[in-house]
Amino acid sequence: ETGVTQTPRHLVMGMTNKKSLKCEQHLGHNAMYWYKQSAKKPLELMFVYNFKEQTENNSVPSRFSPECPNSSHLFLHLHTLQPEDSALYLCASSIAATEYEQYFGPGTRLTVT
């Protein structure tokens, strides 16, 4: 595997379910990011991790809970989501959080029913 991978690629969940999104980067980077991409809206930064430490929480509701056990892996734990949370969730990485070149994974298309 190379680059940034995300699993699953597609996820349908009910509002009472609990699920997790996984991201793995094989680039030797130290910063990882979660973004939300909704139709007709710019990409929204959700969380930033730099050397496993969370450095940014962009006012994200607590029903989204990130976890970064090491610099190569990033998770987004989901619970009691709302239909408006349906979107493409993108993971990205960069050498460090101050490095501006970010590399994106293919995303997880989430549908909340």
Add this chain to the structure above:
Amino acid sequence: TQLLEQSPQFLSIQEGENLTVYCNSSSVFSSLQWYRQEPGEGPVLLVTVVTGGEVKKLKRLTFQFGDARKDSSLHITAAQPGDTGLYLCAGLYAGGTSYGKLTFGQGTILTVHP
């Protein structure tokens, strides 16, 4: 909140035509990137510009950074159907708290018809 205006939002052209996409802000960027995203995939970095007035070329794509570092443009010459996709500009603002925080434009959906 700093805004990054991208235009046009939609562009539908015939193969062989030229086009330009614009990215504008009232604030100064420390750097700006252009990405291309295909349906069902994540954005792929095309180029990063850092210096005011900088011009970079990537085959038929020409990227320009404004002298004041507040705007950028992407010009495609002789567009091909393979150029179809969503083009995104993203910037890091100078002088603010930009610890890895890219601000994205809304994107331009380009469709090139054979």
